[in-house]
Amino acid sequence: MAKQTYLGKSDISVYPIGLGTNAVGGHNIYPNLLDEREGQDVVRKALNNGINMLDTAFIYGPERSEELIGEVMKEYKREDIIIATKGAHKFIGDDIVMDNSPAFLKRSVEDSLRRLQTDYIDLFYIHFPDEDTPKDEAVGALKELKDEGKIRSIGVSNFSPEQLKEANKDGYVDVLQAEYNLLKRDAETKYFPYTEKENITFIPYFPLESGLLAGKYNINSTFTDLRAQNPNFQGEKFEENLAKVKQVNMIAEAYGEEVVHIVLAWYLTQPSVNVLIPGAKRPDQVLSNKRAAEISLSQADVQKISDIFA
Numbered sequence: 001m002a003k004q005t006y007l008g009k010s011d012i013s014v015y016p017i018g019l020g021t022n023a024v025g026g027h028n029i030y031p032n033l034l035d036e037r038e039g040q041d042v043v044r045k046a047l048n049n050g051i052n053m054l055d056t057a058f059i060y061g062p063e064r065s066e067e068l069i070g071e072v073m074k075e076y077k078r079e080d081i082i083i084a085t086k087g088a089h090k091f092i093g094d095d096i097v098m099d100n101s102p103a104f105l106k107r108s109v110e111d112s113l114r115r116l117q118t119d120y121i122d123l124f125y126i127h128f129p130d131e132d133t134p135k136d137e138a139v140g141a142l143k144e145l146k147d148e149g150k151i152r153s154i155g156v157s158n159f160s161p162e163q164l165k166e167a168n169k170d171g172y173v174d175v176l177q178a179e180y181n182l183l184k185r186d187a188e189t190k191y192f193p194y195t196e197k198e199n200i201t202f203i204p205y206f207p208l209e210s211g212l213l214a215g216k217y218n219i220n221s222t223f224t225d226l227r228a229q230n231p232n233f234q235g236e237k238f239e240e241n242l243a244k245v246k247q248v249n250m251i252a253e254a255y256g257e258e259v260v261h262i263v264l265a266w267y268l269t270q271p272s273v274n275v276l277i278p279g280a281k282r283p284d285q286v287l288s289n290k291r292a293a294e295i296s297l298s299q300a301d302v303q304k305i306s307d308i309f310a
Helices: 036-048 064-073 102-116 134-147 162-166 192-197 235-257 259-266 283-294 300-308
Strands: 051-053 082-087 089-092 095-098 123-126 154-157 177-180 200-203
Touching: 036 051, 036 064, 036 283, 051 235, 064 082, 082 102, 082 154, 102 123, 102 134, 123 134, 123 177, 134 154, 134 162, 154 162, 154 300, 162 192, 192 200, 235 300, 259 283, 259 300
Parallel strands: 051 082, 082 123, 123 154, 154 177, 177 200
Antiparallel strands: 089 095
């Protein structure tokens, strides 16, 4: 049995590397995703190789990611899959608003169950906070669904530290998902002391900063998408970041590994970060990501990497 870890205070056991699936049917995120079958093959590759956690959301598609994953899940034993999904986005005409009201969250769970063709969801997140709903009330609605067996654990995503504390007033939150990577480390002071104390799993998103921390780019790389607006990809800052990645590459070479594996392995040494959900657009990327869970970094190298990005 491959090594497993638990989601927060729950009894849900997962392999430390999961699969982020916004590129499985996420046509609104990646407009050039033409082949939905390849997305489903990415999911199969994960499930066939010991990765048991799939992370999706209503807004990926919208709806389509959950539907495609639901079709694949029928090919496997349901109990072998840990499915995480998220809700909060509400369409009003062409506008999207966030809604954390108990009624809306309960309806969101029912809709996700239908699209995923399953009778329970292992981890359901409130995807974004709204401005009106008290967060302990929102989580209280999910606790009712948990008591009914419709969900097994409760997560929140993109919550501020204050919202997280309010949400977890009764100790019901198992997982927090928020932005964290070696170039954006404020979670270490903002969240980690609390998540560690409360036994809440912290799952980072954008762990590779759009490929920058994966060693994908060089000084001649140019960007026309969202990265063009990201300061980490511009001018001197970009050059500095490439130089830092180059230093990590020297550490990676000593392990006989790629930069991406070393960076992902580093996150798993941080307080309450025990699960990562890197995305993949191709099946081969799934196995590459999985490699990170098999690497043990020395304490000296953990510190060295931390210092490079201090």
